[in-house]
């Protein structure tokens with residue numbers, strides 16, 4: 001029972017981070033049809049930038065975290081300006097290839113600045129041990145779960161209630177019609193990338209707090225692919241549920257069956273689900289009126 | 291208010307679609323733009339509202355002025371802010387958004403946010419059916435309700451000129467009447483000028499102050515609705531009437547159907 005609770009908490013933690021990363025991924029996909037292969041690297045950059053402000057520059061952590069989020073916003077806008085805008089009118093596949101290039105550039109930058117060796121991360125989230133139903137778990141994992149849920153709730157309110165959130169969903173539905181409302185597509189793309197970078201940075205710092213900063217954060221960030229494919233590429237709730245399911249599956253198979261298998265089992269489940277539901281669990285249906 | 295002077299539009303750098311198109315919409319009037327399928331009516335509207343970009347179209351010659359200022363080449367968002375709003379052909383509501391979210395999307399460029407809720411109520415007064423369905427996903431509305439939503443969404447921007455592209459397309463005759471009545475009501479009560487593109491020439495001429503007939507990328511005929519209704523060609527090709535005011539014989543009908551399939 002203790003093992004089950006520990007595995008579940010650890011699975012939920014990773015799952016919550018995958019969900020945050022997947023949210024950004026889905027946002028970019030929904031608004032611009034671009035599959036962002038640099039999503040894992042956005043987590044990596046976010047973690048290292050937070051590391052820089054909090055550990056290296058020695059700022060108080062609330063200040064450091066806010067600055068890291070500001071950098072994420074700037075990064076999102078910069079990607080739109082320098083990478084996406086020159087490609088307007090080009091086939092989507094070119095943009096997707098460019099995100100692969102962007103991933104290598106970001107990874108190389110991180111290695112050039114901070115070196116290849118993983119480092120420990122000053123715990124700005126408490127790591128005390130707490131008891132849940134008799135099982136010992138680390139408090140930062142619970143914080144990570146709670147913070148992720150809070151962020152996801154805030155974003156879902158943003159999409160339903162704010163003008164920019166509604167505009168983003170409008171662009172996802174029909175770009176030209178959205179333009180006819182006076183919605184600027186470029187602004188929405190920049191916003192989608194900024195939100196993707198912000199949620200990835202939050203995910204990255206939560207992970208770093210638990211496992212330290214290092215290249216494996218990008219690897220964990222790549223779990224967004226099974227997560228979003230499972231949930232349905234264009235569904236935000238699907239991304240969240242997909243992320244949590246993948247996180248849990250990994251933790252349970254790792255704990256009960258064996259390390260190594262936890263890398264494979266999520267993909268087996270994914271394949272099985274796709275055989276039954278090719279658009280993923282929550283892929284957006286195409287509305288056809290009769 | 292709106293003046294198109296000799297504009298030329300080219301798609302994909304090679305296909306010349308508008309060839310010296312000119313027309314005017316005076317303040318507060320309803321102007322109808324009639325013409326067969328493929329004549330270039332939708333292209334004309336997109337040239338005005340700046341929406342040719344996504345289709346790789348471009349205005350290569352001529353000028354478009356709104357309230358004395360050139361608007362061609364401006365960002366579509368800026369054109370909406372200046373008061374020109376296009377309701378695109380096929381309604382194009384945001385299918386996965388609710389009715390109310392669609393209306394809010396229409397108000398995207400508004401600076402006076404505080405007045406938006408009152409304007410939403412105004413749209414509901416005009417189209418009570420939309421209020422009943424305010425929380426519903428727009429993709430599941432009927433065609434008529436979607437057209438009401440598309441027009442209501444346009445009103446949310448408080449435009450001074452509304453460009454309507456075939457609002458009657460695919461609607462049952464009773465609904466067509468209702469939509470046209472509402473268009474006239476909007477024009478009368480809010481003073482919104484309207485450029486109305488229609489295949490349904492008869493219905494359009496009934497509410498228009500002035501009308502143009504377009505063929506092959508340019509205007510071939512213009513005048514008041516009376517003048518056009520008296521014109522022999524218009525009567526034959528656009529209203530389906532012969533000189534004696536009766537429908538043509540079957541063979542002739544078949545013949546004209548082949549030539550002008552969009553007849554009302």
Ligand SMILES: Nc1ncnc2c1ncn2[C@@H]1O[C@H](COP(=O)(O)OP(=O)(O)O)[C@@H](O)[C@H]1O
Nearest residue numbers: 301305307326327328329330331332333334345
């Ligand atoms: N995106 C496009 N690319 C190339 N040609 C187009 C495009 N849109 C319209 N056309 C062509 O331009 C002509 C006018 O089209 P359109 O403006 O839609 O006419 P209408 O609205 O009067 O039916 C047609 O011959 C059509 O094939």
Ligand SMILES: [Mg+2]
Nearest residue numbers: 331332333379
């Ligand atoms: Mg058309």
